Amino acid sequence: MSFEGTTDDRLAIRELVDAYGDAVCQRDADAWVGTWAPDGVWLIRGKTITGHANLRAAWLSAMAAYQYVSFAGRPGALHVDGDSATLRVQTSEWLVPVAGRARVQLGTYEDRLVNVRGNWLFAERSFTVNLLHVS
Numbered sequence: 001m002s003f004e005g006t007t008d009d010r011l012a013i014r015e016l017v018d019a020y021g022d023a024v025c026q027r028d029a030d031a032w033v034g035t036w037a038p039d040g041v042w043l044i045r046g047k048t049i050t051g052h053a054n055l056r057a058a059w060l061s062a063m064a065a066y067q068y069v070s071f072a073g074r075p076g077a078l079h080v081d082g083d084s085a086t087l088r089v090q091t092s093e094w095l096v097p098v099a100g101r102a103r104v105q106l107g108t109y110e111d112r113l114v115n116v117r118g119n120w121l122f123a124e125r126s127f128t129v130n131l132l133h134v135s
Helices: 007-026 029-033 052-063
Strands: 036-044 047-050 066-081 084-097 103-116 119-134
Touching: 007 029, 007 066, 007 084, 007 103, 007 119, 029 052, 036 052, 047 052, 052 066, 084 119
Parallel strands: 036 119
Antiparallel strands: 036 047, 066 084, 084 103, 103 119
């Protein structure tokens, strides 16, 4: 595991991961979209979603399927190079759908980040499900 970059960069990136997770748990679309660069790309379940408007629409559609979501992300390998960075985030989700059985999903995000005017944002998030358990 590598942690490169300044302490301030690493802390800001950790806070970005935390803000993303909190936005999911609070079902706050504005806060969630605010973690992305304007031209951010979300690669999830065979789909490529680009830009704030499309990200918001996809997220709202996905969240509508759940009556409860708990999301936690744990940063792993991090490499900062100036105003860009790569990061791996391990995720744990407790998902209670509107219809169907609850499930636990463990996954990994492979991320590219950019620093835009002093704010770290997700430029690209590529998600892979590692384990899915239906209760």
